[in-house]
């Protein structure tokens with residue numbers, strides 16, 4: 001009898017995974033939360049995460065959370081130039097295709113990231129020797145080939161990522177050097193020509209602390225609008241930490257929304273050990289609550305935007321163990337709503353209740 005019950009449970013569990021449902025034990029719902037609610041079911045706009053197709057393929061818990069919780073997927077790295085265009089005449093579609101196929105099977109939006117960035121530049125580009133016409137050809141070929149490959153499957157693109165410094169000037173980059181200051185505009189033109197139905201975003205970080213960067217982005221919006229160059233949305237990355245000033249977050253959202261464009265909180269995470277405190281070995285219950293409050297604040301501030309400008313919120317990675325922060329800064333940190341085992345943290349419950 002016990003064996004039979006175990007087998008039934010196992011079959012239900014596997015079936016649940018295939019259908020993208022959780023097989024966790026039922027837990028008591030916090031007050032005010034609908035039973036079985038997930039981030040994607042509770043959010044009045046797409047709620048997404050940056051994903052790694054390797055984990056999607058090889059980690060069942062990751063895949064289950066990705067399938068159940070999110071309605072929008074951003075490839076964390078695999079559409080960046082270094083991965084997708086590793087040699088002048090070679091495009092490496094397989095990792096990104098895997099993610100796009102998963103999104104199709106599970107009926108999710110794909111947000112492409114990122115056509116042009118000063119990081120993740122492949123060596124063949126760093127070593128490229130050509131005149132300005134050759135550089136222009138390189139840029140156009142890259143954008144056209146990637147956007148055409150995903151035409152109809154990728155809803156929107158971060159066309160240009162992080163072109164401005166915190167001081168509000170164009171970042172000195174390989175692109176600025178070889179293509180001149182109007183390269184940002186041309187990226188949008190090339191992307192639009194390759195897929196006229198795709199929504200095109202300018203994505204950056206630091207809006208919450210840099211009024212100068214906000215001014216620069218507003219000027220970009222005005223400039224492209226005057227020239228009739230399509231730009232549909234702004235990505236505010238929002239890599240926050242426990243010290244991030246909440247007023248700055250609300251101001252950034254409000255001012256960027258005043259452009260009239262769609263607003264994407266595109267890379268949300270909240271670092272809880274920004275100063276790399278060696279005494280901090282684990283996320284304490286008090287810190288977990290503090291983090292939950294800040295996630296709640298962001299979701300509430302986003303809700304204040306006009307509905308037709310709410311493109312969505314995307315968290316940058318799923319579980320704490322996958323976060324770029326640990327490897328990039330080499331420190332202990334717990335920036336996400338799911339822990340190292342993809343269990344829901346207080347931050348998750350706070351987001352869910354703020355959405356509902």
Ligand code: G3I
Nearest residue numbers: 076077080113114119120161205237239267316323324328
């Ligand atoms: O894929 C290689 C692997 O083959 C190699 O063995 C390994 C050894 O270090 O490196 C792997 O590449 C790493 C890649 O992540 C995949 O894990 C790169 O070194 C590493 O630099 C890269 O970091 C990414 C970073 O962007 C730079 O591309 C982070 O995962 C990613 O989260 C981060 O994302 C950026 C956004 O695109 C833009 N906004 C800021 C955000 C955080 O930095």
